[in-house]
Amino acid sequence: MTRRISLTQYLIEQQRQHGHIPQELRLLIEVVARACKRIAISVTKGALGEVLGTAGSENVQGEIQKKLDIIANEVLIEANEWGGHLAAMASEEMEGIYLVPNRFPKGEYLLMFDPLDGSSNIDVNVSIGTIFSVLKKAEGSKGVSEDDFLQPGKQQVAAGYCVYGPQTTLVLTFGAGVAMFTLDREQGSFVLTQEGVKIPEDTKEFAINMSNMRHWDAPVKRYIDECLAGEEGPRGKNFNMRWIASMVADVHRILTRGGVFMYPWDRREPNKAGKLRLMYEANPMAFLVEQAGGAATNARQRIMDLTPTQLHERVAVVLGSKNEVERVTAYHLDSAQ
Ligand SMILES: O=P(O)(O)OC[C@H]1O[C@](O)(COP(=O)(O)O)[C@@H](O)[C@@H]1O
């Protein structure tokens, strides 16, 4: 039975007893969690809060922004800019980095986020979320620029997401395992509901958008064909499929019961490495998944080893149960020889 302590107590424990995090980082995560609570309130209001529908604008990736994309972005910026722990922020919804204004105290951390993941699910009342990643500015670097953000994911000091579903759940890692916290709405606080989250190494469940099948590369097609062949095929077992179209919800299922998630490169936009974004979608999820004993690659290399060259860089993603991720990756490496 998991100890029912609050997020604040858990964070203090991580700082004081285990020495896993400095005080500044603890306070930063508290601010992010508070922002997620505010976003959860807007999400829950739905049509009553007039937060559904499009905002009539586009983000830097040319995607139509939903009202909630913008609301969530503003909530995260507003909550974090006065916190005193950050040098700058970057978001899916902003083209450049956001420097903490001079009127606020500053810190050494860099915060990146996908304020609202799974935007296509907002209006249809299906789970969505917020994904975030924390880096530290290189020591001695004066000021802050976009270059400070271009660090490989293995340098993340914290990462997490908050899924707004039937329950609102915050999932966190500081590089010493994964913990989950459920929002107790009566108390208004996140309560620890699982520690030491582990993803089983094997699975019979995959997640991929099958409508893109005709655009896939041969190794992806091979892997999925083998899953679909079931007991009679080379895998000798039947597979189930799930695709929520909110990465946050698909990854949450994988952290809860295992599985493999794939958003591979495909021929629709051959010049792009993939659909998902490296710095505020793939890296934080890869950090969580690895900390839970799973694996995350771009179908060839470990995601957290990739050095980004742009803030909004895209990447192919294969993550989840270790043995399946290794299999998909091996199929790609074999085909390249
Ligand atoms: O609609 P598709 O092509 O299946 O893509 C779904 C994927 O796109 C995303 O929604 C992208 O996230 P955003 O909503 O933040 O743009 C992922 O969460 C999800 O896995």
Ligand SMILES: [Mg+2]
């Ligand atoms: Mg997203």
Ligand SMILES: [Mg+2]
């Ligand atoms: Mg988004």
